[in-house]
Amino acid sequence: MTAGALDVVFLGLSIRSSWGNGHATTYRALCRALAAAGHRVTFLERDVPWYAANRDLAAPSFCRLELYRSVAELRERLGETLRRADLAVVGSYVPDGVEVGGLVQELARGVTAFYDIDTPVTVAHLSRGECEYLTPALVPGFDLYLSFTGGPMLARIERELGAPAARALYCSADPEVHRPAAAPGAAPTWDLGYVGTYGADRQPALERLLIEPARRRPDRRFVVAGPQYPPGIDWPANVARVEHLAPGEHAAFYAAQRFTLNVTRADMVRAGWSPSVRLFEAAACATPIVSDPWPGIETVFAPGREILLARSTGEALAILERLPEDERRALGARARRRVLAEHTAAHRAEALAAHVREARERAARRRAPARRRARVAQEDPG
Structure with a gap:
């Protein structure tokens, strides 16, 4: 080494x-x-x-x-x-x-x-x-x-x-894996998509921000990827389901969406400052993100410039239907620049090494008084 x-x-x-x-x-x-x-x-x-x-x-x-x-x-x-x-x-x-x-x-x-x-x-x-x-x-x-x-x-x-x-x-995102994958000018397959394992506390937000918009706009196309969704969910006909999406397929999946959805577990919404891997992966792929809001999200991406926030079905539909195409692409590009500057796996590895150095220094400071006492005892045994 x-x-x-x-x-x-x-x-x-x-x-x-x-x-x-x-x-x-x-x-x-x-x-x-x-x-x-x-x-x-x-x-x-x-x-x-x-x-x-x-x-x-x-x-x-x-x-x-x-x-x-x-x-x-x-x-x-x-x-x-x-x-x-x-x-x-x-x-x-x-x-x-x-x-x-x-x-x-x-x-x-x-x-x-x-x-x-x-x-x-x-x-x-x-x-x-x-x-x-x-x-x-x-x-x-x-x-x-x-x-x-x-x-x-x-x-x-x-x-x-x-x-x-x-x-x-x-x-974080890995730039070697998460990067724009669509051919220039290629039309996205889906208007809005989501990737994530089923969670009971996430499901109400998924219903509000993707499933209900799909019911109201049967002419639009939606997709949900992830395992463990119970059989009783009433998926609209225009919501495609992917049972499992391997990490190597994520970039292509994001590239096939006009927007990708991020929804957050209830405990993490209450705590705030809890960005999910979906945020960083999708942003690294330059796919525009629609997210539920939570405290601290503005410290990760700038709302309105690098990410769009939606609380209701109406707000989600407004984003899908009213945002001009050039602004949609610019939003994704700005989010990608933010990830590459602050949120790659290399940034996290560097931070982890710094935390280890800090822990070692803290341990050394704790040991210093004991070493001084031992030195004094050796110099003055009486």
Whole structure:
């Protein structure tokens, strides 16, 4: 490895399968960017049948992938990997996450971090004693709490959960994967589309901003991609359904839409400052975005210039029907420039390395008084 490079180990939900989760896309982009910056990356993933049966990246070229079947196997076979890591990161929703987090805190000699890809959900579950992958007692033992949510939530995590340092580490776009894919002048297939796994708390916004507009405008074309939607949903005839869309197909999917929709989980709307990967991916592809509003969205994209906000069916239809084509294209181009300047995976990899340096400096400051006391004791043993 090059000077200053880190040996980074992630223990995440999945990197080999994006089926039914948004974690794989984030891990792939971040690990690829870390490797490109000269860091050595290992990803440890619990081998579960539903991801094994739906692999869309079986052997990543940018990191070492190790599968394990139990926490006992993780300790016995991969414990040394954790011990030698400069940074060991445990992600949210990892199976047996409490045991895994405890094991990392026990074995890791470098910086330890919890990477919360579901921060508002995690904090809400912790407050009710219902979180399966993290406990309040574990939080102070991580040197870093890396959060998909920024803003006031970071201070709350430090104040209420005792995290030594809560830092935002948003998802991102990978410019090598997410870029304009449509041929110049090609007409989009759909007027409005959405990609995302079904979520009961997201469904009302999807109904309001895509399904009801489709009912009112049967002459327009819509599409929803993602798994786990229940059979009882009344999809209008002009809404196409794609059960699963592999990450490698996202750019072409965005390119086929005049606008793409972003809808946000209820906990994340309340917390604010929680951009989804859809925002960055679509913007990197220069596809104009329509989003539900939430606090802090203006810190990510400028409403009206780089993103359009809609609260109601009427506002969504107005965007589809009234925005001039030249302004639609300009909106997408401005959003792409913003992503390339601030929101790529390389930006996140750089931020992560900076957080590790900060954690090391903080640890050194904590150790300094003890070293001074030991020096004084040696000089004046009486």
